[in-house]
Amino acid sequence: EAFVRFTYFYCFFHPVSGGDGHEIGNRRRFAAVVEMEIFLLLCNFFIYSQLMLYFDADDRDKYDKRFAANFTGSNRSFKIALVSDIHAGASVYREQVSKVADKLLDLHVDAVALVGDMVDGPLMNIEDLEPRTPWLNSFPFFHHFWNHEYYYGNAMEWFHEYDRRRVRVLDNKCDMFHGICFVGVNDFSSGNSGIRGHSMNLTEAMQNCSEGSSRIVLSHNPASVKSFSAEDLEKVDVVLSGHTHAGQYYVLVPIVSWLLPYFHGLYDIGHGKLFVSAGTLYQGAPMKMLWMSEIWVVHLVKDKS
Secondary structure (H helix, E strand, C coil): CHHHHHHHHHHHHCCCCCCCHHHHHHHHHHHHHHHHHHHHHHHHHHHHHHHHHHHHCCCEEEEEEEEECCCCCCCCEEEEEEECCCCECCCECHHHHHHHHHHHHHHCCCEEEEECCCECCCHHHHHHCCCCCCCCCCCCEEEECCHHHHCCCCHHHHHHHHHHCCCEECCCEEEEECCEEEEECCCHHHHHCCCCCCCCCHHHHCCCCCCCCEEEEECCCHHHHHHCCHHHHCCCCEEEECCCHHHCCHHHHHHHHHHCCCCCEEEEECCEEEEECCCCCCCCCCCCCCCCCEEEEEEEEECCC
């Protein structure tokens, strides 16, 4: 960083005139090289952004067939689409959200789990974020709120809006669907939101699950698994998470993977599994590692063993 700052000030504030002829020539050549490098850097930034938008805005569906010893679905199998971290409203708008909706319609799943950070803006901007495809009536949606839902005004406004659109918001609640218990827990930091009784509580969230039913937990931050009691964790078959973005940028991958207990992919927890998505879209700058925008399709079937 010090070298970059020195180079910047040297080139733009150090005069290229004055001194011996060869010194003037050296400074001019040096300034020209740095100007070219800055130009190439800006070009690379633009090209990389466009590559990301072209290749990665079309989400990659990743398929996992999971044999569950405790599968209680009313059908022989059950397919869940895991969608997380759309961040609609920051640098994500209707075009990108529409691509996600179209992709979901092509997957022919039984339900969609919206695992947090769906929005990154106030409710007043929702008309700019809605997809062109009427997707919300195509299959059941289960959603729970995490950190970014609390950043803009009163999070309860989003609660009511999702409820109005028949999205099942699981804030420390559960919902039985086709013999499977879908469970949603609130954010780590939701206890500081000012909303009474809004702290994360898996025990409370699972209390209305049918005895012995398969339990699918929606928990945006995979690190929350560390806070679950051993007793509760033994009742959980699958945890669906996101939040990490798998670093999002290549330069951050070594740091993020070192800092976080669960980074990306599939992990064993208790007798169940933890899925950590790299996110369906991106946060902040419209840049992300190529082919890392994901929609997981988790296919649960009865274990025949």
